[in-house]
Amino acid sequence: MTQDVYIELKEVRKAYRIGKEDISIFSGLDLAIPQGDFVAIMGPSGSGKSTLLNMLAGIDRPDAGSVSIGDHRLDWMGERALSSWRAHNIGIVFQFYNLLPMLTSAENVELPLLLKPLSTKERRDRVGKVLDLVGLTGREKQYPSSMSGGQQQRVGIARAIVSDPGLLLCDEPTGDLDRASADDVLQMLNFLNRELGKTIIMVTHDPRAAASARRTLHLDKGQFIEAEKAA
Numbered sequence: 001m002t003q004d005v006y007i008e009l010k011e012v013r014k015a016y017r018i019g020k021e022d023i024s025i026f027s028g029l030d031l032a033i034p035q036g037d038f039v040a041i042m043g044p045s046g047s048g049k050s051t052l053l054n055m056l057a058g059i060d061r062p063d064a065g066s067v068s069i070g071d072h073r074l075d076w077m078g079e080r081a082l083s084s085w086r087a088h089n090i091g092i093v094f095q096f097y098n099l100l101p102m103l104t105s106a107e108n109v110e111l112p113l114l115l116k117p118l119s120t121k122e123r124r125d126r127v128g129k130v131l132d133l134v135g136l137t138g139r140e141k142q143y144p145s146s147m148s149g150g151q152q153q154r155v156g157i158a159r160a161i162v163s164d165p166g167l168l169l170c171d172e173p174t175g176d177l178d179r180a181s182a183d184d185v186l187q188m189l190n191f192l193n194r195e196l197g198k199t200i201i202m203v204t205h206d207p208r209a210a211a212s213a214r215r216t217l218h219l220d221k222g223q224f225i226e227a228e229k230a231a
């Protein structure tokens with residue numbers, strides 16, 4: 001793992017206006033994560049974990065400070081540049097999978113590729129490859145409603161990696177799963193990190209999920225407290 005900083009937040013400030021009051025979430029948050037890391041982010045409800053993920057995805061913006069990923073300063077980019085950058089560089093895994101119920105598993109995975117200049121055959125090949133990677137070969141034509149939570153999350157992971165992004169943002173990826181399916185998903189994320197070199201940021205309330213990451217950062221009162229663990 002190279003130690004070059006890949007994700008960097010400097011002096012990030014963020015507040016939400018509720019009625020006439022500004023509620024401060026971050027008032028000078030710093031963060032530096034090298035490429036190839038797998039970081040779990042834990043913290044009490046309302047500590048800003050989702051706000052942080054949204055800023056890393058370029059969905060939300062800081063009020064002040066900088067958010068950099070690779071060579072890109074996200075806080076300097078316009079909406080169009082951001083959405084194109086996001087489509088190439090970020091995969092997002094959601095707690096409740098966010099699959100479209102009227103599409104098959106293969107069609108759900110194919111969705112992000114429709115934005116790219118690829119032939120039907122190229123799209124099918126890529127979808128087949130990632131479904132194979134997550135162990136769902138043979139289930140291409142199944143609809144989400146006929147799949148278990150664990151299988152739906154695997155479809156969610158396949159969709160997140162089909163564009164081959166360098167960074168995966170996972171928001172409670174095991175939050176809706178039983179222990180065995182959760183372990184399965186964590187194993188898969190570890191494989192993506194260790195074998196394919198994906199950088200992973202995972203928000204979780206589950207200490208066992210956090211223990212499967214390389215390290216855990218605790219977010220509390222707008223600041224990080226690190227609990228180092230051996231990689």
Ligand SMILES: Nc1ncnc2c1ncn2[C@@H]1O[C@H](COP(=O)(O)OP(=O)(O)OP(=O)(O)O)[C@@H](O)[C@H]1O
Pocket residue numbers: 016017018025043044045046047048049050051052
């Ligand atoms: N769009 C918004 N408008 C106003 N307040 C918001 C908005 N988004 C988040 N907040 C507030 O910001 C704070 C941080 O929210 P956030 O969702 O980032 O926390 P979290 O740590 O992810 O919480 P949880 O663990 O419950 O998901 C909360 O107090 C929340 O109510």
